[in-house]
């Protein structure tokens with residue numbers, strides 16, 4: 001140590017290049033002096049000094065890092081094989097711990113994320129996986145965060161990206177959904193028809209009560225036809241109208 005300091009003072013202006021180091025705003029330097037962690041925690045951001053030959057240091061990036069968890073084949077609780085992938089966002093919270101307690105915090109976190117994904121999904125059945133992504137993400141985040149605590153790593157977010165079902169099951173589920181939709185459509189159509197026929201019956205009842213109503217309807221239809229089609233329409237004289245003044249018409253005489 002003394003030798004090193006002596007060397008520094010002798011070669012003073014030039015030795016500054018070796019002594020003074022800089023880390024960026026988002027980085028920290030963990031310094032080991034003769035193999036021991038320097039007390040006072042990680043240095044930075046900005047300038048810091050090291051003693052050449054005696055100190056060694058490593059820079060740690062404190063920014064949030066994201067990575068894709070490759071698709072994991074998982075057997076769900078109800079024995080369906082699904083392929084699930086996710087995205088994990090994490091950052092180093094304690095630079096000292098991420099250097100001193102784990103060899104490669106990136107790689108370890110990635111591997112742990114894969115196994116955690118498998119473990120969490122193995123306890124769920126298919127309908128839960130499909131409908132409760134939010135809570136699965138939360139569960140994964142909390143259990144992953146707890147496990148990475150000793151490494152000084154904070155897992156901020158986990159997002160389940162995609163749940164891929166086997167093709168056969170996809171087809172079966174699509175067919176089921178289609179059948180359900182069709183059944184519902186049929187029910188709706190039948191209900192509509194029922195209502196329509198009831199309304200029609202009521203209308204017929206009303207018309208039956210007064211034959212004049214029927215005549216009016218007849219005239220109305222004629223005017224509608226003539227309004228719609230700009231052409232000359234020839235129709236026989238509505239005898240019923242005349243008969244109305246003579247005697248009561250019978251329904252089978254009403255025709256064009």
Ligand SMILES: *[C@@H]1O[C@H](CO)[C@@H](O)[C@H](O)[C@H]1NC(C)=O
Pocket residue numbers: 041093094095096097
């Ligand atoms: C990081 O962890 C070390 C060891 O557990 C502790 O002494 C230090 O205070 C922690 N630093 C921060 C910023 O929490």
Ligand SMILES: *[C@@H]1O[C@H](CO)[C@@H](O)[C@H](O)[C@H]1NC(C)=O
Pocket residue numbers: 061065104105106
């Ligand atoms: C972790 O990944 C980040 C970004 O990819 C990188 O900057 C950092 O050096 C890596 N850390 C280790 C210990 O490999």
Ligand SMILES: *[C@@H]1O[C@H](CO)[C@@H](O)[C@H](O)[C@H]1NC(C)=O
Pocket residue numbers: 078125127128
């Ligand atoms: C899935 O599990 C939940 C609770 O564990 C249960 O209520 C549900 O009925 C299960 N669904 C199927 C399809 O097994």
Ligand SMILES: *[C@@H]1O[C@H](CO)[C@@H](O)[C@H](O)[C@H]1NC(C)=O
Pocket residue numbers: 230
């Ligand atoms: C109807 O037809 C007559 C003769 O063909 C034409 O003069 C008239 O403009 C037409 N009216 C409409 C509303 O199309």
